[in-house]
Amino acid sequence: MIGVLGGMGPLATVDFFAKVVAATDAQDDAGHVPLLIHSDPRIPGRPAALLQGGPSPLPALMAARDRLIAAGAQGLVMACNTAHFWHAQLCEGCALPFPSIVDTACAQALQTFGRGARIGLVATRATLATHLFEAALQARGLTLVAPSNAALDDWILPAIALVKAGQPRQAGPLLVQAIRAMQADGADGIVLACTEAPLALQDAPQALQDLCVDSTTALAQATVALWQQLQAARPA
Amino acid sequence: MIGVLGGMGPLATVDFFAKVVAATDAQDDAGHVPLLIHSDPRIPGRPAALLQGGPSPLPALMAARDRLIAAGAQGLVMACNTAHFWHAQLCEGCALPFPSIVDTACAQALQTFGRGARIGLVATRATLATHLFEAALQARGLTLVAPSNAALDDWILPAIALVKAGQPRQAGPLLVQAIRAMQADGADGIVLACTEAPLALQDAPQALQDLCVDSTTALAQATVALWQQLQAARPA
Structure with a gap:
C-alpha cells in the first residue's frame, strides 16, 4: 500500500488519485495500486508559512506521515509541490521510499x-x-x-x-x-x-x-512504478 | 476525519472522492472534509463471494475498517453498493457512525x-x-x-x-x-x-x-453532512 499525503488542496488530490488509476495498466480491480490517501485540508497553508511567517505545516505533515506508516504504508508520496519544501525533513528517520514530486x-x-x-x-x-x-x-x-x-x-x-x-x-x-x-x-x-x-x-x-x-501526472506514474518495484521485491 | 472503505473499484472511489469535494461548500482548502481513503483493490470480489462461493471480502473489509479506526477516523463510509451486504457485520462492535449507501x-x-x-x-x-x-x-x-x-x-x-x-x-x-x-x-x-x-x-x-x-452522490452528501454533525458536536 502506498500512503498519500494529500488534501493540499482536496481537488488536486482527487486529480492525483485519478491519474494513478489512469496510469495503471489494469483489466480489473485487482491490478490497481492499493492507496491510503490522507486528504487533510486542515494542514496549515504552505505559502503563508513560507512567505508570511504563518504556522508551519511540518507538525501536521509529520503526524500524517506517521499515521500512514502506522497503518501499513510501504511507500509514501505527497501530492503538493509547495509542501516539498519540507520533503527532506519528512524523509529524515523514515525508512520508506518517498519519491519527490x-x-x-x-x-x-x-x-x-x-x-x-x-x-x-x-x-x-x-x-x-x-x-x-x-x-x-x-x-x-x-x-x-x-x-x-x-x-x-x-x-x-x-x-x-x-x-x-x-x-x-x-x-x-x-x-x-x-x-x-x-x-x-x-x-x-x-x-x-x-x-x-x-x-x-x-x-x-x-x-x-x-x-x-x-x-501530478509525473508523480502518479512514479507511484505506479514504485508499487510495481515493491511487488517485484517481495520474497517469493 | 471520515474513513472511506474504497477501491471497489478504484475509479468508483475517485468518483466518490470528487463528489465529496463537489458537495462541500468551501472557499478554500480548510473548508473541506478531512478524509482517510483506504483504496484497496485487492479486497476479494464481492459478486464472486455472493454468487459463486468465492472467498469472502469480510476479513479484508474488517481489517480496513480497523485500520481506519486506529488511524483516527471519527466516522466511516463504504463506497461500494454490493459490499453493503457486509455492512451490518462491519457495524457490529464499531462505535463510529457508519451511514449506509x-x-x-x-x-x-x-x-x-x-x-x-x-x-x-x-x-x-x-x-x-x-x-x-x-x-x-x-x-x-x-x-x-x-x-x-x-x-x-x-x-x-x-x-x-x-x-x-x-x-x-x-x-x-x-x-x-x-x-x-x-x-x-x-x-x-x-x-x-x-x-x-x-x-x-x-x-x-x-x-x-x-x-x-x-x-455515490447520495453517499457523498451524507459524508459531508456527517462531518458537519461531528464538528457541531465537538465540545466548545
Whole structure:
C-alpha cells in the first residue's frame, strides 16, 4: 500500500488519485495500486508559512506521515509541490521510499524537452521562493524561466485560488496567459509545478497542453512504478 | 476525519472522492472534509463471494475498517453498493457512525420520485441477490423494478466491467439500454445502485441523467453532512 499525503488542496488530490488509476495498466480491480490517501485540508497553508511567517505545516505533515506508516504504508508520496519544501525533513528517520514530486517532474521535463531547454514554471510564489525547482532543473542541465511578479499576482495565484474554490474552468484562461508570457520570455517548455494547475487547463488547446509537463501526472506514474518495484521485491 | 472503505473499484472511489469535494461548500482548502481513503483493490470480489462461493471480502473489509479506526477516523463510509451486504457485520462492535449507501440512496429516491414510485435498479446481480435495496425501497413505500436477467447479462454487467477496465465512455450506451428497458417495464425513476454506473453515464442525455438517483452522490452528501454533525458536536 502506498500512503498519500494529500488534501493540499482536496481537488488536486482527487486529480492525483485519478491519474494513478489512469496510469495503471489494469483489466480489473485487482491490478490497481492499493492507496491510503490522507486528504487533510486542515494542514496549515504552505505559502503563508513560507512567505508570511504563518504556522508551519511540518507538525501536521509529520503526524500524517506517521499515521500512514502506522497503518501499513510501504511507500509514501505527497501530492503538493509547495509542501516539498519540507520533503527532506519528512524523509529524515523514515525508512520508506518517498519519491519527490520535484525530482519526478524535472526528470520528465528533461526527457520531454531535452538538455539545455529553458523551462517555464507554473508555481506558487512560495514554491519559487524555495528554489527547489530551480536547483532540480539546473542539476539536469535545464534553465528556469520564472514567471514575473505581475504574472504571479494577476494570473497564477488567482487561478490557483479559483481551483481551490471549486472553479477550475474559470481558472484556465488565466494560466494560459501566464504560459504565453513565459513562452514570450523564451521558455521552450513548461512544468506545471502546482497540483492545482492541470485542473485549470483541462479545456486549454491541446498544443498548449503538449507544451506542459504535469507534476501530478509525473508523480502518479512514479507511484505506479514504485508499487510495481515493491511487488517485484517481495520474497517469493 | 471520515474513513472511506474504497477501491471497489478504484475509479468508483475517485468518483466518490470528487463528489465529496463537489458537495462541500468551501472557499478554500480548510473548508473541506478531512478524509482517510483506504483504496484497496485487492479486497476479494464481492459478486464472486455472493454468487459463486468465492472467498469472502469480510476479513479484508474488517481489517480496513480497523485500520481506519486506529488511524483516527471519527466516522466511516463504504463506497461500494454490493459490499453493503457486509455492512451490518462491519457495524457490529464499531462505535463510529457508519451511514449506509443503501439507506442514503433510497432516502434520496423517495425525496426525488415520491411515495408509491416504481424504482428501477442499475446494480450487479450480486447486489440484487442480497435484496438490500428491495427491502430499503419497500420500507419507504417504493417498489423495485429489477432489471431482467438478459439486461444484466447483455448490458449492466458488461458496462460495469468496462468501467473497471478504465473504459467508462464505452460503457454508457449499454447502461442507457438497460435504463430504457426498465422504463418500458414501468419504472418511474432509477437508482444507480452500483458505484461504477455514474461514471458510465457522464455523456448520457441530461433528461436520462435526471431520471437517476446516483448512490455515490447520495453517499457523498451524507459524508459531508456527517462531518458537519461531528464538528457541531465537538465540545466548545
